[in-house]
Amino acid sequence: MPADPAPPTADARDATLRRLLRIAWSYRADCLQLLGLQLAVVFLTVAVIALAGVGIDFVRHCADRTVPAPALPFFVPADATDRAVFVWLGAGILVAAVLRAALAFVFGLVSVRFLHGRIVVNLRSQVFAKLQQLSFRFFDSNASGSIINRVTSDAHAIRLFIEGVLLQVAIIAITLGVCAAYMFRTDWRLTLACLSVLPFQVWFAIRFSRKVRPAYEENRELMDRMVLGFSENVQGIQVVKGFALEPRVQARFAGWSEAIRTQKRKVFGEVALFWPVIDGLNRLSMAVLIGYGGWMVARGEIALGTGLVAFAGLLQQFSAQVTTLAAVVDNAQVSLAGAKRIFEILDTDPGVATEGGASSPGRFLGRVAFEDVSFEFQENATVLRDLSFVAEPGQRIAIAGATGAGKSALLSLIPRFYDPRSGRVTLDGHDLRRLPLPELRRQVGMVFQENFLFSNTIAANIAFGHPEATQERIERAARIAGAHGFITALPEGYETFLGEGGVNLSGGQRQRIAIARALLLEPTVLLLDDPTSAIDPETEKEIMEAMEAAMAGRTTFIVAHRLSTLRRADLILVLDRGRLAQVGTHAQLMAEDGHYRRAILVQSEGAPA
């Protein structure tokens, strides 16, 4: 599995950060709306606490008339009796609380619609669309699990940044601001005294997150190793049992499992420290409040209810916000990392794309030519060298050669899955790069070695290249491919569901559906990459008949080993380590003393006398 990319440099992080901020800025209307709602919610929370404080002061005043009455809020009528005052206060708290709950509900709804309904949907669609365009090179060099992760979890990165970092910081600021404003109005000295622990808490929260996150990352890697090892052993259980490897597998697994545990233990000392420290500091500020505040109450400088008790309530709101700071720092790190991976996909050059000025010449005749083509999958591993040949429309070209000689590579250049490093490939004289890609691909039909069928009905699979195809057309293609028979024999016929949990077809049947799929588009060029390699000989016979029918009237390229196929080819390309070693018909090549003749003789030694 390719190693994870190196940790981001400071520059790279800043670039990602700026990009995220730009994206956030484009959604500023929604963000402001949310902040406005939150502001209202915080106001109402403070109001509830303040009113409770008024209530307490009023009780004190009623019990001890020497203590001055608190200022009653605007909605309490001036001539209310003591009892009525309490009722009014209670009602006021209730109304504020109901309003607050309503606004909190609206906030939740609006934020989810915005964050999930718009941002995540947009991003996921964008990444998916881009993903499909990326060239095979991208998929060759990235593990499939990592790619899937990018679209599912990493797509949350943008949302997380906006919600968990930007909005959260703003909400913390709003809450602190409103609470502090109220407290300041009461007494600025007490406010400062109580908030003195705040800087420590902030510092601690940030430091905590910075320290712990790398440790969790390390643990995740240990987990990945265990999972990979486990997965392999399950998939290869036949090998494990066949070679009596069970004790070794158990011992190795126990090692990975223990490593995970030991590494985590080292982190726990730090992790467990977070809440006690934050909580302890909160209690400390509570003690300060009681001590200092109590002294002020004794001197009549502040009221008991609206001063001391309300302060205590507000301090609780404060500390709740401060503790989310650690989460914010965490979210920042996670979202930056995720965003970077998403941007990677969005920024990757598709590699192979329709170039400007491409024009469509309509239906092709099918004359394929390779002119001095050289090609490599990776740097310095040349797979094809100076390949040149011409295939006339309707010809059948067989490609032969030893394992690794470049046969599949040759085929993948024709539909432009890759571009050659030098030289060019032409279709009817047009350089492939000058043709619109989708059109080119629709006129080149393919049957690969391992055929992938999607979790869908048989009909949908056959119609894959042309979803609007009529039933007749689908059946026609299936008939040519020799699949119509077994399909109609199934209980649900063409509507039979394939894939996970669906019907399991044999290798031969799947291959015939794949042939039908390729035929549906009535392609001018047909590519068959060793389609019977994983098939047993009896099924191979059935498929060969299907393929014969398919090849009629199309320029066909077939990677073949079987004598029967080679004999019937119009032209045979013999590849040897990427070069065209021999070209000709079967008869011509048998007359030459080369690889080809040697291979054929070996194969036919079983022929009857």
Add this chain to the structure above:
Amino acid sequence: MSRPPLEIAVRRLRPDEEEPDRLPLRWSTITRLFAFTAPHRRMRDTLLALCVFRAMALPGLAWLVGAIIKGPVQAGDGPATFRALALFAVFFVVADVALYWRIRLAHQIGENVLRDLRDRLMAHLLTQPLSFFHARRHGSLISRMISDIEAMRNGVQNNFFITFVSFGQMTCAAALMLLANPRLFLVLLAIVPCLLLVHAFFRGRILHASRVQQETFSRVTSALAETVQGIRVTQGFAREDTNAGIFTRLVRSLAGNVVRTASLTSLYLPLLELNAHGFMAALIGVGGWAALAGTGTGLGDLVTFFFLADLFFSPITIIGTQLSEATLAMAGAERYFRVLDTPPAWTDKPGAGECPRLSGHVEFRDVGFAYVPDRPVLHGVSFTAQPGQVIALVGHTGSGKSTIIGLLAKFQLPLAGQVLVDGHDLADLRQETLRRQMGFVFQQNFLFAGTIAENVKAARPAATDEEIRQAFRDLDCLDLIEALPAGIHTPCSEKGRGLSMGQQQLVAFARALLADPRILVLDEATSAVDTLTEARLQMALTRLMKGRTSFVVAHRLSTIRRADCVLVLDAGRIVERGTHDELLARRGAYAALHRDFLSATT
């Protein structure tokens, strides 16, 4: 007739396939999961003690604050206030130290239990016969190991202990409030039914909504996984735009579900908080009246209740979250235990002994077998193979060739008859000891992540590089391997993808050979190697089969012609046996098969 618009078709799950990701709490499963903490009982008991302490400490602290305010502070007694605050300080430091240890021990227990769960699962899986793995999707076993065990961690580490503390807190807080002022406490009691109502109304709905959300998310992930796996086909058929349209509709549908779930939780949580505020409103209203009436309710009580109320209400949201998470843990635990409770379909007999050094004599005596009861796959199969012979098995797909090999390797037990090696019944031999003397090349040649050398050494970890090269040399394929970028140290990446199918098969051959088996088992169905290489392999294999009893599920004529005995199978019976020439002369089933072979190769 045009087709309906394309969607990602969804197949209705059968009831036995349904795997909910949340399950209601069940006491038996909880106790069973909890039993895994038994080996760490000292840690666990300390943790429980800390939980009890914390449950009392927090209300105690809140009460203390209230007491200080209504006492020394109200009285304006400076020195008393400071003494009380000192007590408060000592108390909260102790409480926070207790919190530290509670969190730390909970994490440690969680991690210990997880390790035990993982190891147990692995050990259990290794005792299972092959049939177990064939009956299950690979992905489901991975899920058990990762997601389900992780869900259980939450159950052990958090759900239980936090719920315990929260309940304790609520109880102590309620008790203190009752002690302080029973009249005001009645107000509290009046609120509780509202809480329960809100909870009951929402819980079922939220569970259902999050389940629908989960299902949609799985569909998104599957669609994605398929796209990645089938990218060649997608690009080959220029299907990108159609797929993108389908995917966007899926993602929008997912977003719709997320919004639906969120609209429920957005209502649920504020309503819970409303209860707390409602209590406060009632407190001021009722408390104020009671204070005026002078019936013993004073300022002090209001202050006390103000501080204790929060300790009563905030745990409710916490408990709600914990219970909700506990349903996830429950589902994970049940799935995990279901696997753990599946006994192996069969194991070696209790008295089974070690397999002695074999000479390679194999005998099948009237062997019968069926994968599914009432559908026998082998009937009365009997044959003998002398040491060093090459036995070719031929027949149509499903005639029983692979089954015979499976029985020989003791991957399954025969339903009737006996399989004997060197006269010993396989039933009396321990599986691993038997297989150590066998070598296999299967249809799917699985290679592990690692280098070619590491894969070849599988059966003999102590083999040197030179021995590995010698194995390839004996196969007459050393040059093909050395031609790779790093020779025998070339890595095979995900599922052996770094190598071509032909190269993978060569590695599998070398692996089988290095094990120096007495009995060699070959399944030739995958002929992914090109003809020239195949020819070289044939030569080498012939040399290597010397001195070993070889069973070949044969598709190549050359192999069959060289076999000492060809067994022709049809529908689970041996219909003909003999050498190639003898069988051809008979013009029977074998002759017919031979014609088919010929037409395939010419």
